[in-house]
Amino acid sequence: MNPKVFIAKPVPREVFDYVSENCDCKMWDSDDDIPKDVLFDELRDAEGLLTSGTKIDSELLSHAPNLKVVSNISVGYNNFDLKEMKKRGVLGTNTPYVLDDTVADLIFGLILSSARRIAELDRYVKQGKWNKGDNENLFGIDVHHSVIGIIGMGRIGEKVAKRAKFGFDMDIIYHNRHKKTKIENKLGAKYVELDELLRKSDYIVLMTPLTKETEHMISYNEFNLMKKTSIFINASRGKTVDEAALIDALTCGKIFAAGLDVFTNEPIEKDSHLLKMDNVVTVPHIGSATYRTRLDMAKVASKNLVQVLLGKKPQNIVTELKD
Numbered sequence: 001m002n003p004k005v006f007i008a009k010p011v012p013r014e015v016f017d018y019v020s021e022n023c024d025c026k027m028w029d030s031d032d033d034i035p036k037d038v039l040f041d042e043l044r045d046a047e048g049l050l051t052s053g054t055k056i057d058s059e060l061l062s063h064a065p066n067l068k069v070v071s072n073i074s075v076g077y078n079n080f081d082l083k084e085m086k087k088r089g090v091l092g093t094n095t096p097y098v099l100d101d102t103v104a105d106l107i108f109g110l111i112l113s114s115a116r117r118i119a120e121l122d123r124y125v126k127q128g129k130w131n132k133g134d135n136e137n138l139f140g141i142d143v144h145h146s147v148i149g150i151i152g153m154g155r156i157g158e159k160v161a162k163r164a165k166f167g168f169d170m171d172i173i174y175h176n177r178h179k180k181t182k183i184e185n186k187l188g189a190k191y192v193e194l195d196e197l198l199r200k201s202d203y204i205v206l207m208t209p210l211t212k213e214t215e216h217m218i219s220y221n222e223f224n225l226m227k228k229t230s231i232f233i234n235a236s237r238g239k240t241v242d243e244a245a246l247i248d249a250l251t252c253g254k255i256f257a258a259g260l261d262v263f264t265n266e267p268i269e270k271d272s273h274l275l276k277m278d279n280v281v282t283v284p285h286i287g288s289a290t291y292r293t294r295l296d297m298a299k300v301a302s303k304n305l306v307q308v309l310l311g312k313k314p315q316n317i318v319t320e321l322k323d
Ligand code: 8YV
Pocket: 052, 053, 073, 074, 075, 076, 077, 099, 287, 288, 289
């Protein structure tokens, strides 16, 4: 009897076929989120769940008594209730490495778009406007030879630092739970305490995982330390920043602009003040959203899932659930 698997979001056909070779597989094939009651019904006898973002908590787990593994199609796994999963012997896996460069590219897209006001001035031209002469009110700020402060020097943070160094001649400072000597030697990055990073950076890139410790780690006090000419970039998770404090900082001119891929609530509220400000570039959590990368992520996630159900050790068990 093949293990039963449920795939809670659409995945490419080749990924579905791969899982089906080894498992009795069903898939939620709509772009709309699967209703909770439908998901719980499908999980009644499932041994594997392939998903991204689904809240894996005691409520879900109590409806999935046979579940052995949840495989995230994402590198972040803040949707996992790690304590509950560990208690019930449910493994959790993620997809590190395959998306690092793609997310780092997006981060520089946000940096450049915020600094040179590309989204705002695109709208400006499309409204039939044009700058007459040397119109200062269309000026942006330079990226090259500036200071980038990376909060969270993980795999993606390192890729951002590489782009900063070799692409834009930027000085790199970073703050992280642990010092990264190899990155310091390779890229000339310098470890600093958070307050120094906030005071000295022209571009502040927040790239930490969302945990109890990092939730709202950037709030009013932190924005008060930043340069008025600085730009805040968040491509981690929305809740690593206090969104009310961010809006206050932008509204009161404590920072120049922001580039955001993630939000406290996703989708972001349609009446959010963040959507009303020209100095805020917003994109809908597209950090890893390229054809090749999302396919690679789905392939890695499906392999993690199948490995567990075939009794093998998966490639990417999340740290807290490793033996
Ligand atoms: C995912 C992400 O694609 O990998 C992550 O942690 O945030 C994205 O790259 C997204 O979470 C899928 O919804």
